Amino acid sequence: MTADQPRNEGPIIQCPVCRATQTARQVCRRCSADLALFVRTRISGLAARRRLAEAVAAGDAVAQARLQGYLRWLHG
Numbered sequence: 001m002t003a004d005q006p007r008n009e010g011p012i013i014q015c016p017v018c019r020a021t022q023t024a025r026q027v028c029r030r031c032s033a034d035l036a037l038f039v040r041t042r043i044s045g046l047a048a049r050r051r052l053a054e055a056v057a058a059g060d061a062v063a064q065a066r067l068q069g070y071l072r073w074l075h076g
């Protein structure tokens with residue numbers, strides 16, 4: 001990561017095809033790969049991790065188990 005990367009424009013992703021680093025977008029800026037599903041999966045994982053942290057802070061064991069199961073499924 002470099003200091004001149006834009007902030008607050010969504011998560012930074014790395015294209016799984018050409019490895020170009022960029023803000024989340026539908027199509028890779030370098031190789032034009034369709035990143036729509038990749039970006040949706042990444043955003044969903046980040047949201048689940050944030051909700052998991054909230055569930056841990058709140059002591060909600062049911063939500064923790066559900067979110068941990070989802071994250072295991074998502075990341076294999």
Ligand SMILES: [Zn+2]
Nearest residue numbers: 015018028031
């Ligand atoms: Zn690419």
